[in-house]
Amino acid sequence: MLEITKSWYTGGATSDAVRVGRVRADDDVFDVAYVPPVGEWPTTGTNPEQLMGAAWAICFQGMLGVAGRNQGVDVENSRVTADIELGQTADGGFALGAVLTVSLPDVPQEQVDQLLDEAHALCPFVRAVEGNIKVVVNGKGR
Missing domain, CATH: 2.20.25 (N-terminal domain of TfIIb)
Incomplete structure (x- = not known):
């Protein structure tokens, strides 16, 4: 913990x-x-999923900024979308899933994965749910 x-x-x-x-x-x-x-x-x-998505997108965007500064990459034109899925588990309980889609139109695609890896490692939302829900991060550069 x-x-x-x-x-x-x-x-x-x-x-x-x-x-x-x-x-x-x-x-x-x-x-x-x-x-x-x-x-x-x-x-x-x-609804809670939209609010969580909004908060997560804002947080990940901030950590993307930190990663960009750390790596010397301008990420100002980036966009983060966080889709939060609500569903049922095999045991009848409820669960969430998340897909983060990041657009970095000014960044070469080969640098995108490095930025996303660092932002993912820094993001408090990711760290809070790590190992508890499925999180997919997709990134697209130029």
């Missing part, structure tokens, strides 16, 4: 209902409606 030895930031959010409700950031920077990702619901909203 990874243990934080020096904390830089703690962010929080609170949800207010079981299936359909609202989730608010602890600093009120966002307040959004949520609904389950499947089924018919009387309202629209985001």
Whole structure:
């Protein structure tokens, strides 16, 4: 288990209902409606998988920036998409899967894998789920 030895930031959010409700950031920077990702619901909203995908994409993008600086590669025009899959396991439980798709249009393809390997190793989201869910990272350069 990874243990934080020096904390830089703690962010929080609170949800207010079981299936359909609202989730608010602890600093009120966002307040959004949520609904389950499947089924018919009387309202629209985001869902946990979209929120996780958004957070993971932002985090991986940041670590891609660190990797780019470390390797002397400009990654400013990069784009990260994180698709989070919700499904059922053989034992009837629930599980997640993730596919990260990274576009690096200004980077030669031969450098893309090195950048993605380093960003993957640095990303706290990857480290948090490593060994627990399937994570696929795909990258495309020029």
